[in-house]
């Protein structure tokens with residue numbers, strides 16, 4: 001580890017590794033810090049992500065990182081409603097134990113210095129054009145200077161908070177997730193399967209995501225926090241697993257927090273940018289954040305690269321990064337947030353109508369004619385959604 005770098009990236013998740021690689025590719029000196037001993041392990045994720053073609057934009061991604069191709073979504077909604085949405089190659093199931101190290105290796109190959117078991121424990125204000133990051137490693141504590149720091153340190157984002165950006169998680173705007181790895185394929189291997197709108201999971205959902213290559217399923221649940229009454233999320237997930245698949249063999253359980261607030265209002269400061277979960281870039285409807293983190297990492301590196309070349313890393317300059325993110329997925333995440341709030345604030349009868357409407361409009365076996373056969377139902381859903389603020 002040197003004493004000084006152009007950029008320090010904190011966190012070798014998908015966001016941090018992509019940002020580090022893109023900056024190194026532009027010829028800058030980059031230190032990528034990862035507090036865990038092994039990049040990508042333990043996996044705390046359902047591992048569903050964007051299409052193979054999308055991922056290759058950040059590759060090359062070897063086949064072994066891909067568990068299966070996904071061709072649709074099946075949702076079991078309230079009171080027997082269903083949505084069977086077929087779309088060929090809509091996404092993939094990843095193996096993040098392989099995928100995350102692959103991204104970090106690509107960053108290394110392109111010139112970034114990767115240090116694992118290295119935790120950023122403090123961040124200074126900007127002094128003479130540099131920020132100082134305190135790095136704790138097995139061999140001691142060192143202060144390292146950088147012209148810019150990228151905080152890709154995930155949902156906890158200590159670094160964001162040290163820079164006085166309100167990156168912490170707030171009740172009602174974050175989700176608690178549990179993922180149980182189960183042996184065998186539990187549901188349609190081509191589909192992501194969900195249960196939503198049932199009793200205790202009304203404000204969240206249960207998922208069953210098939211990993212065909214390793215013949216396992218990620219079976220999990222996400223709830224909005226806090227849940228003031230009723231069983232814990234682990235109890236609910238176990239209860240659903242036991243009821244649906246009583247003989248399932250459990251291989252392991254992980255849990256974590258998912259930011260579902262929509263992007264933070266601002267996530268840059270002088271010589272600092274937040275990327276991925278740290279900036280709440282996760283999709284507020286699905287809780288998916290892998291692809292958003294990578295895209296944000298690329299956008300951040302583009303603007304920071306320009307800033308390093310022109311010696312302007314002011315907050316005002318770095319706001320251009322927020323603009324790129326806004327154009328890329330910020331607007332669509334706001335729409336998804338609106339839809340989630342709309343669905344969760346509906347009473348059961350209206351929710352059921354919304355499910356019927358969505359299945360008719362999007363479902364593989366849904367009949368678009370149903371939209372006309374039940375015009376009042378369709379109109380009510382559309383009108384309620386437009387009016388919903």
Ligand SMILES: Cc1cc2nc3c(=O)[nH]c(=O)nc-3n(C[C@H](O)[C@H](O)[C@H](O)COP(=O)(O)OP(=O)(O)OC[C@H]3O[C@@H](n4cnc5c(N)ncnc54)[C@H](O)[C@@H]3O)c2cc1C
Pocket residue numbers: 010011012013014015016033034035036040044045046047048049118119120121152153154155158177178179220254255256257258275276277278282287288289290291293
């Ligand atoms: C239960 C669960 C299920 C999920 N399922 C899905 C899914 O199916 N699909 C999907 O797209 N998303 C899913 N997500 C969300 C997804 O995991 C995140 O959105 C994604 O990992 C964000 O990437 P990131 O690079 O921003 O952060 P992370 O992947 O969290 O990486 C941050 C890294 O920073 C490191 N770090 C933190 N602090 C420091 C420090 N001080 N110093 C050094 N290193 C540090 C961490 O160890 C970590 O490796 C799920 C999340 C949970 C909890």
